[in-house]
Amino acid sequence: MRQTRGVQRGPRSVQVVQSVRAAVLAELDRAGYAGLTIDGVAKAAGVNRTTIYRRWPSKGELLAAVVEPMLERLDAEPDTGSLHPDMLALLLLLRDNADLPEGRALAEAVRVGSAELRDLVDTLTDRSLAPFRRALDRAAERGELPADADRPMIAFLAFYGVIMWGQIHDLPPTDEDCARMLRVLLPQS
CATH class of the missing domain: 1.10.357.10 (Tetracycline Repressor, domain 2)
Structure with a gap:
């Protein structure tokens, strides 16, 4: 099992947060809340699912x-x-x-x-x-x-x-x- 270092801070982290927020909005517009998935957000944001789960473990938190x-x-x-x-x-x-x-x-x-x-x-x-x-x-x-x-x-x-x-x-x-x-x-x- 791969160990992660938790939630990162810094310029890359800010970029990830911004891209995930934009991806969530795009996915909500495309599929609605019922169709919102962590996989879909991760793909749209260009990040791994674990990156999202580490910060936002649920759709509500996204x-x-x-x-x-x-x-x-x-x-x-x-x-x-x-x-x-x-x-x-x-x-x-x-x-x-x-x-x-x-x-x-x-x-x-x-x-x-x-x-x-x-x-x-x-x-x-x-x-x-x-x-x-x-x-x-x-x-x-x-x-x-x-x-x-x-x-x-x-x-x-x-x-x-x-x-x-x-x-x-x-x-x-x-x-x-x-x-x-x-x-x-x-x-x-």
Whole structure:
């Protein structure tokens, strides 16, 4: 049995990660999540199966690796000092993320309803909701929201408003659609 040295780091490793991410997207586009295989990804990426299994032992982990850069965009959330511009910026960012190839691949994989994705979807949802919750918490601290405002529900409706819009209408909400959602969720006094 051949011994490996584990996950490698460095320029070659970065190249492998990039080629595997691109291969996963290509395979998802070609075969869908149900047809995604480690063999197919390895072949498309030009790497050995063991290279993939060492880093991403499941299809769910491959999908998580593909969407990670998209989620990192949400980590740099806006903080304008005012709730409405912060929330609108988050809605637009979420809309833009959902319209990326990675976002479309994730939506398609979730539609498949695979049980192996349940934990991943929960993690991704929590991580995507977090900037909305933080923006609402900051607004409450500034007195921009009533004390009894249901901040978790506002965050939930904002997030799913954008996500479900794209799925129902087969196209992302426009800037005006996002502004309209915000006006309904947070009417200005």
